[in-house]
Amino acid sequence: MRGLVDWFHREGADLPWRRTRDRYRVLVAEAQLQATPVGRVLPYYERFISLWPTAADMARADLGEVLAEWQGLGYPRRARNLHAAAGVVAVSGWPDRLTDLPGVGAYTAAAIRCFADGEDVLPVDTNAARVVARRFPGGWPGAPGLGWEAGQAIMDLGRLWCTARAPRCEQGCPMREGCPAADAGTVAELTPVRRPQGRYEGSMRQRRGRLLRELADCGWVERDRDPEAAESLVADGLARARDDRLVRVGGGV
Numbered sequence: 001m002r003g004l005v006d007w008f009h010r011e012g013a014d015l016p017w018r019r020t021r022d023r024y025r026v027l028v029a030e031a032q033l034q035a036t037p038v039g040r041v042l043p044y045y046e047r048f049i050s051l052w053p054t055a056a057d058m059a060r061a062d063l064g065e066v067l068a069e070w071q072g073l074g075y076p077r078r079a080r081n082l083h084a085a086a087g088v089v090a091v092s093g094w095p096d097r098l099t100d101l102p103g104v105g106a107y108t109a110a111a112i113r114c115f116a117d118g119e120d121v122l123p124v125d126t127n128a129a130r131v132v133a134r135r136f137p138g139g140w141p142g143a144p145g146l147g148w149e150a151g152q153a154i155m156d157l158g159r160l161w162c163t164a165r166a167p168r169c170e171q172g173c174p175m176r177e178g179c180p181a182a183d184a185g186t187v188a189e190l191t192p193v194r195r196p197q198g199r200y201e202g203s204m205r206q207r208r209g210r211l212l213r214e215l216a217d218c219g220w221v222e223r224d225r226d227p228e229a230a231e232s233l234v235a236d237g238l239a240r241a242r243d244d245r246l247v248r249v250g251g252g253v
């Protein structure tokens with residue numbers, strides 16, 4: 001474990017959400033990083049933190065504004081949940097059980113505990129699960145006193161070295177020494193199969209995204225343009241129906 005942490009200190013990526021231990025900022029980063037690569041998230045994270053540096057700032061913002069800034073990141077339910085979670089925190093503080101917050105599941109709760117609070121808890125997403133299966137087949141051993149560093153190191157390892165498709169075991173992986181999967185030649189077997197994503201072109205995701213983009217630009221759009229997508233946005237609380245129009249949601253806390 002010491003080797004992993006030392007490597008992270010030497011070569012870990014310098015990311016803006018690693019320069020804070022603020023729970024809200026970690027939550028913003030984690031919401032944006034779900035299903036979106038780091039490189040794409042960077043400008044969005046910076047923009048969100050400059051617009052809404054605290055949970056109270058975001059809670060005061062209009063949901064429509066937050067959704068407009070989210071344009072291009074995809075999966076806008078994440079923005080709605082983030083806004084709702086900020087509202088809860090602004091009004092009542094952080095709940096004892098972080099999973100009580102909208103949109104916060106076991107992974108995000110663990111990420112807040114590890115990356116904001118520095119607890120020795122590993123947030124296990126697909127990448128971390130893969131790294132642990134290969135490098136720590138007996139299960140994550142923990143890193144007392146080094147939870148933050150170890151958690152961040154596993155994230156970098158899974159993203160840059162111990163990848164699903166092209167693990168770089170023999171190209172300098174910092175955890176190669178003593179790696180059970182690499183030694184046994186079972187790396188490929190220990191790669192969870194990902195469910196293939198459906199086509200984006202013509203999908204409901206694309207149609208909803210199109211309407212949301214127009215809402216962000218103009219504030220309204222005819223529901224007739226795509227009644228089914230419009231209805232699903234309304235059902236998800238991402239837009240409102242007003243007569244024959246779809247309009248932006250509003251109303252901060």
Ligand code: SF4
Pocket residue numbers: 131134135161162163167168169170173174175176177179180181182187
């Ligand atoms: S040696 Fe290979 S399997 Fe082991 S941690 Fe490194 S990249 Fe992953």
